[in-house]
Amino acid sequence: MFIADSARRDAAPAAADPQTTAAGVPAPGETAPGETTAGAAAQRAERLRRHAVTPYADALDRYIARNPTQLMVPGHGGSDLGLSARLSEYLGERALQLDVPMLLEGIDLEAHSALDDALELAADAWGAKRTWFLTNGASQANRTAAIAARGLGEHLLAQRSAHSSFSDGVLLAGITPSYVFPAVDTANGMAHGVSPEALDAALTLAEQEGRAAAAVYIISPSYFGSVSDVRGLADVAHAHGAPLIVDGAWGPHFGFHPELPESPARLGVDLVISSTHKLAGSLTQTAMLHLGHGPFADRLEALVERAFGMTASTSTSAIMRASLDIARSALVTGEAAIGRSVETAQRLREVLRADPRFDIVSDHFDAFPDIVDTDLLRVPIDVSATGLSGHWVRNQLITDHALYFEMSTATSIVAVIGAGKTPDAAEIHRALGAVVSSPAADAERAATAGSVEFPPMPAPGARRLSPREGFFGETEIVPAAEAIGRVSADTLAAYPPGIPNVMPGEEITAAAVEFLQAVAASPTGYVRGALDPRVASFRVIRVEE
Ligand SMILES: Cc1ncc(COP(=O)(O)O)c(C=O)c1O
Numbered sequence: 339m340f341i342a343d344s345a346r347r348d349a350a351p352a353a354a355d356p357q358t359t360a361a362g363v364p365a366p367g368e369t370a371p372g373e374t375t376a377g378a379a380a381q382r383a384e385r386l387r388r389h390a391v392t393p394y395a396d397a398l399d400r401y402i403a404r405n406p407t408q409l410m411v412p413g414h415g416g417s418d419l420g421l422s423a424r425l426s427e428y429l430g431e432r433a434l435q436l437d438v439p440m441l442l443e444g445i446d447l448e449a450h451s452a453l454d455d456a457l458e459l460a461a462d463a464w465g466a467k468r469t470w471f472l473t474n475g476a477s478q479a480n481r482t483a484a485i486a487a488r489g490l491g492e493h494l495l496a497q498r499s500a501h502s503s504f505s506d507g508v509l510l511a512g513i514t515p516s517y518v519f520p521a522v523d524t525a526n527g528m529a530h531g532v533s534p535e536a537l538d539a540a541l542t543l544a545e546q547e548g549r550a551a552a553a554v555y556i557i558s559p560s561y562f563g564s565v566s567d568v569r570g571l572a573d574v575a576h577a578h579g580a581p582l583i584v585d586g587a588w589g590p591h592f593g594f595h596p597e598l599p600e601s602p603a604r605l606g607v608d609l610v611i612s613s614t615h616k617l618a619g620s621l622t623q624t625a626m627l628h629l630g631h632g633p634f635a636d637r638l639e640a641l642v643e644r645a646f647g648m649t650a651s652t653s654t655s656a657i658m659r660a661s662l663d664i665a666r667s668a669l670v671t672g673e674a675a676i677g678r679s680v681e682t683a684q685r686l687r688e689v690l691r692a693d694p695r696f697d698i699v700s701d702h703f704d705a706f707p708d709i710v711d712t713d714l715l716r717v718p719i720d721v722s723a724t725g726l727s728g729h730w731v732r733n734q735l736i737t738d739h740a741l742y743f744e745m746s747t748a749t750s751i752v753a754v755i756g757a758g759k760t761p762d763a764a765e766i767h768r769a770l771g772a773v774v775s776s777p778a779a780d781a782e783r784a785a786t787a788g789s790v791e792f793p794p795m796p797a798p799g800a801r802r803l804s805p806r807e808g809f810f811g812e813t814e815i816v817p818a819a820e821a822i823g824r825v826s827a828d829t830l831a832a833y834p835p836g837i838p839n840v841m842p843g844e845e846i847t848a849a850a851v852e853f854l855q856a857v858a859a860s861p862t863g864y865v866r867g868a869l870d871p872r873v874a875s876f877r878v879i880r881v882e883e
Contacts, residue, residue, distance in 0.1 A: 491552025527834020808843030
């Protein structure tokens with residue numbers, strides 16, 4: 339079954355309406371309702387002009403131009419003198435000069451600082467009411483969002499496959515979550531997203547059980563590029579009186595090209611976690627948190643601001659912030675370059691579709707009702723027809739060709755093409771072909787003949803303590819057989835598909851032990867959070883004798 343990715347987008351309700359940015363400017367490739375083409379072109383030109391500047395990065399340049407003598411942190415003093423000689427040689431002296439502390443005049447100290455200008459431009463670029471720059475990744479954004487959400491109430495409804503940083507935020511904040519399960523592609527061991535219908539049912543159930551959710555947390559896009567109907571999900575969450583938080587860590591480039599999905603902040607989402615470094619060109623560990631324009635904006639803004647203060651460093655890296663400022667400008671003004679990346683990814687999909695050894699996982703996304711769109715800069719490749727695991731193929735591409743794919747599963751490898759990048763599709767196909775036809779591949783096939791069947795994933799055990807009580811309780815380590823019926827202190831998630839099977843405070847069931855051990859024993863599976871590779875023991879809450 340093959341659905342062209344663009345055909346899927348045409349059918350997607352999430353992308354059907356023209357969107358406008360916070361400033362009322364049409365998003366790329368769109369004409370606002372009732373607007374003439376000339377008007378749209380003029381607005382677009384104005385948007386490009388506004389976003390050509392990088393106020394924060396430029397303020398750093400002005401600071402350096404004064405050749406300052408620094409009797410303050412950081413201790414390298416922005417120069418190659420003394421102990422900094424090797425560091426300067428390694429990074430270049432300019433990197434040391436740019437590495438300035440926070441709260442400097444002309445950069446981020448005054449009321450309407452260059453940093454404020456950069457933040458406002460970022461909010462405008464992603465269609466947000468307000469944006470925060472973060473320098474500890476979307477992990478920090480997730481923890482910040484969880485702490486902020488706790489200000490709305492103790493109960494929250496979360497997609498069970500939440501990133502560990504959000505689960506950590508739940509523990510830190512003392513949230514008691516209910517869960518909605520994502521759709522799972524069992525053949526490929528991939529967790530996707532949640533449909534509005536599934537969310538509505540989960541929220542209704544939580545209300546009936548007296549745990550009405552004060553906020554909803556979902557993930558879109560997935561690791562494999564599937565995109566949920568975030569507008570529909572926001573409508574459902576709002577109808578239940580809760581804001582929608584979207585972990586869009588993998589979609590920081592959304593909204594910057596007409597063939598890419600829309601920025602979630604323009605689709606009614608209340609808070610968006612964005613891992614800007616992942617595909618959008620800023621430095622590793624940089625991220626953004628975007629506040630939407632919806633009915634919860636005022637309450638959330640104050641809560642996020644306080645939570646941000648709890649998770650941010652008081653020595654936030656200027657270089658990292660500058661990279662966010664520059665990446666924003668490059669994205670807004672770089673539609674043509676992003677288009678070339680979309681074409682490159684399309685070329686890669688086409689050469690692989692023509693080769694019977696490979697299949698494109700996203701060509702089969704229409705089998706999942708939760709998926710309404712696809713991230714075209716992701717190419718998930720099913721290699722199972724080669725008789726090799728995705729893990730083996732990925733490792734071999736690294737060994738033989740220094741070619742690094744983002745991730746692998748038992749059946750697949752996933753390429754991520756950064757916005758504006760144009761890797762050689764034919765070259766990638768050649769390397770893949772060489773690896774799967776190599777003598778090493780023949781030996782691997784002979785050694786691992788026979789398909790791996792994972793048992794069905796069991797339902798989670800009953801919650802006996804809150805996640806926080808489970809995590810911070812008195813614990814002991816017991817053999818697996820004795821763990822059955824006890825309360826877990828750890829999170830354990832079997833990969834595939836990586837959805838937590840046991841969370842702190844939940845009862846460990848016989849089915850969970852069997853499933854975790856079966857996945858751990860398979861050649862391509864593993865269990866994140868396990869105390870040992872075979873899951874022979876568990877950390878449980880101690881019971882008084
Ligand atoms: C869905 C999701 N959210 C959040 C994160 C954390 O992102 P970061 O590595 O930027 O901290 C990740 C990391 O891969 C992720 O996959």
